[in-house]
Amino acid sequence: METTNFHISILGEYGIKESWTKLFVVGPLSCIECPIGVGTKGEIFFIRKDNELVFLDLSTQTIVELACKEVNSIDRIVIYKENILPIGGISN
Amino acid sequence: MESVAGKRRKVSTTYIPNDIAFSILSKLPIKSVKRFECVRKAWSLLSEKDHFMNMFRNNLLSNSHRCPYYNGGSMLLRDFELGKDVFYSISGKRFENKVKLDFSNAYANRFKFRIFGFGSINGTFCLYQDDYYGKTVLWNPSTHAIKLVSLPYELVDLSIPNVEHFLSINDTYYVHGFGYDNLRNDYKVICYVTITGEHAGYGDMSLDPVWVIYSLRTNSWRRIPNVYDMPCSLARIDGTQVYMDGVCHWLAEEVDDTLEGPCLVSFYFSNEEFFITYIPSYLDDCFDLHTLWINLAVLNGSIALISYHGDD
Numbered sequence: 001m002e003t004t005n006f007h008i009s010i011l012g013e014y015g016i017k018e019s020w021t022k023l024f025v026v027g028p029l030s031c032i033e034c035p036i037g038v039g040t041k042g043e044i045f046f047i048r049k050d051n052e053l054v055f056l057d058l059s060t061q062t063i064v065e066l067a068c069k070e071v072n073s074i075d076r077i078v079i080y081k082e083n084i085l086p087i088g089g090i091s092n
Numbered sequence: 093m094e095s096v097a098g099k100r101r102k103v104s105t106t107y108i109p110n111d112i113a114f115s116i117l118s119k120l121p122i123k124s125v126k127r128f129e130c131v132r133k134a135w136s137l138l139s140e141k142d143h144f145m146n147m148f149r150n151n152l153l154s155n156s157h158r159c160p161y162y163n164g165g166s167m168l169l170r171d172f173e174l175g176k177d178v179f180y181s182i183s184g185k186r187f188e189n190k191v192k193l194d195f196s197n198a199y200a201n202r203f204k205f206r207i208f209g210f211g212s213i214n215g216t217f218c219l220y221q222d223d224y225y226g227k228t229v230l231w232n233p234s235t236h237a238i239k240l241v242s243l244p245y246e247l248v249d250l251s252i253p254n255v256e257h258f259l260s261i262n263d264t265y266y267v268h269g270f271g272y273d274n275l276r277n278d279y280k281v282i283c284y285v286t287i288t289g290e291h292a293g294y295g296d297m298s299l300d301p302v303w304v305i306y307s308l309r310t311n312s313w314r315r316i317p318n319v320y321d322m323p324c325s326l327a328r329i330d331g332t333q334v335y336m337d338g339v340c341h342w343l344a345e346e347v348d349d350t351l352e353g354p355c356l357v358s359f360y361f362s363n364e365e366f367f368i369t370y371i372p373s374y375l376d377d378c379f380d381l382h383t384l385w386i387n388l389a390v391l392n393g394s395i396a397l398i399s400y401h402g403d404d
Contacts, residue, residue, distance in 0.1 A: 004384065004400060004401060004402050005400070005401050006398065006399070006400050006401075007376050007397075007398070007399045007400075007401060008391075008396060008397070008398050009375055009376055009396065009397045010122055010152075010391055010394040010395065010396045010397075011122075011356065011369060011394060011395045011396075011397070012121075012122045012123040012125075012126045012394075013123050013126075014339075014356075014358045014367040014369055015358075015367040015368065015369055016369065017369060017370045017371075017372055018372075019122070019123065019126055019369075020369075020371065020372065020375045020376075020397070021122050021126075021139050022375060022376075023145070023149055023152070023391075023396075024149070032400070034384075034385070035384075035385045035387070035400050037167075037331060037387070038210070038331070038387050038389040038396075038398055039167060040165060040390075041153055041391075042153060042389065042391050042396065042398075044398060045167075058149075058153055059150070059153040059154065064186065065186070066182070066186060066187045067184070067186045067187055067188035067190075068180075068182055068187055068188065068190040071171075072171050072172060072173050073171060073172040074169055074170065074171045075170065075172075075330075076169075076170045076206070076207055076330055076331070077167050077168065077169050077170070078167065078168050078207050078209070078210060078211045078212070078217075078331070079165055079167060079168070079210060079211030079212065080165060080166050080167060080168035080181055080211060080212050080217075080233070081165035081166075081211070081212055081214075081215060082165075082166070082181075082215055082233075082234045083212070083214045083215025083216070083232070083234060084215070084234045084235055085214060085215065085232075085235075086232075086235060086237060087216050087230050087231075087232050087235075087237045087239050087279070087308070
């Protein structure tokens with residue numbers, strides 16, 4: 001059976017190759033169709049093979065189903081923090 | 093009284109037990125942990141010890157105070173419905189709140205846009221056209237404002253010696269960075285431009301690529317000086333760029349022999365200098381054939397490399 005792993009590493013210091021530190025290897029996981037993005041707490045969002053939108057919670061290492069799971073052809077998820085300032089700030 | 097003071101002297105000590113020291117160290121950024129490893133023998137190689145790294149991981153995931161940009165934020169989801177791009181904001185513990193965003197504007201559905209990078213910066217996204225001609229817009233969903241970033245054709249032409257000898261010039265634009273320059277209170281877009289031309293005498297030829305930077309404040313582009321050796325990425329992989337604290341980062345694959353291997357490039361808006369951090373193959377063969385997906389993220393104030401590997 002085809003299985004796959006997620007690897008998560010963080011960088012300590014810019015420019016220092018040895019300062020990369022591996023934090024997690026999560027897997028094997030066999031239910032992933034394709035990953036589509038990462039959240040603020042390192043949640044990895046992906047489309048599952050049954051075509052549902054789910055995320056991997058790194059703190060519990062479990063897969064959580066999203067309440068809104070209807071998927072048409074979602075291909076990307078990114079972080080969004082609302083801000084009502086005009087583009088480019090107040091001075092524009 | 094004397095005997096109490098005597099007892100107190102006996103128990104007073106400057107010794108901090110290792111478990112308390114480790115608990116404190118595990119709350120520090122990884123950069124500090126690495127530096128403190130040389131303080132005492134018991135602290136050496138902390139980042140390779142399971143017990144310590146478990147504490148460190150728990151703290152890293154439970155504290156989001158070092159990532160103030162996105163506190164209380166939501167996620168933006170791009171879907172494709174009835175032939176149109178649609179964007180949703182989703183939030184809540186299990187993302188039960190789903191709001192469709194208004195993306196009606198002059199560019200909607202005329203171009204297929206991709207979302208650049210890891211997320212919004214002060215509420216603004218950088219979207220770029222899904223081909224190589226480089227239509228780029230800045231979009232704030234909360235205010236519905238959308239701003240077209242016009243392309244630096246004249247600037248690129250100026251970079252070509254004897255441009256008048258060319259019958260045609262073709263530019264290909266690769267967006268590498270989008271972020272906020274806090275020193276100048278300005279938003280910037282960084283682009284790598286590859287150029288080919290049809291020379292009147294010699295025919296088709298490729299010309300020297302250029303790095304250019306856009307300033308929203310002046311609404312203009314200029315060349316970035318002294319970065320001819322800055323590694324670029326021609327793979328255009330979604331999410332292999334992040335912005336944090338005035339620095340843009342992108343992953344660069346090994347395009348030619350000038351690099352030791354894949355690396356992270358960190359570009360400072362303040363002084364336009366860059367750092368190269370190679371990614372050791374023992375850490376992550378992130379551009380390996382078995383790697384199905386890679387992304388950069390910000391994890392509690394650290395740059396994180398996340399990859400997804402298939403079976404060998």
